[in-house]
Amino acid sequence: MALRQLRFEGDPILRKKSREITEVTDRIRTLIEDMKETMYKEDGVGLAAPQVGILKKIIVIDVGEGPVVLINPEIIEQEGEYVDQEGCLSIPGKSGKVKRPEKVKVKYMDMEGNEKTIEGTQLFARALCHEIDHLNGVLFVDRVID
Numbered sequence: 426m427a428l429r430q431l432r433f434e435g436d437p438i439l440r441k442k443s444r445e446i447t448e449v450t451d452r453i454r455t456l457i458e459d460m461k462e463t464m465y466k467e468d469g470v471g472l473a474a475p476q477v478g479i480l481k482k483i484i485v486i487d488v489g490e491g492p493v494v495l496i497n498p499e500i501i502e503q504e505g506e507y508v509d510q511e512g513c514l515s516i517p518g519k520s521g522k523v524k525r526p527e528k529v530k531v532k533y534m535d536m537e538g539n540e541k542t543i544e545g546t547q548l549f550a551r552a553l554c555h556e557i558d559h560l561n562g563v564l565f566v567d568r569v570i571d
């Protein structure tokens with residue numbers, strides 16, 4: 426495992442769309458382990474592959490219940506509204522209020538290549554939405570409300 430270099434606001438890779446993963450290779454597994462290590466070192470609750478310069482649809486999240494890895498995540502259901510402060514490892518020192526769904530259901534592929542779904546509420550839902558946004562070139566500062 427190795428720490429990966431974070432990309433910061435202004436880096437064009439953060440504004441690009443990520444590519445789907447068709448097969449979970451050893452290289453992808455290494456990237457995922459590196460992403461988890463980097464997220465923990467930076468005290469984050471989530472990290473998307475573009476934040477370490479890789480345009481692949483991979484996110485890792487840990488809101489205090491252990492790491493969750495989602496490959497090709499896609500929000501398939503959402504309900505409610507929940508406004509709270511957000512920040513981002515790629516935009517240090519900035520935060521803002523962002524409206525997100527209170528509950529989401531996400532379809533994804535696990536590390537064995539199986540399609541699964543996961544549901545999240547409040548902080549976990551917010552992290553899922555935030556990290557999936559990264560895969561589409563969207564940053565939380567694009568969604569800040571007054």
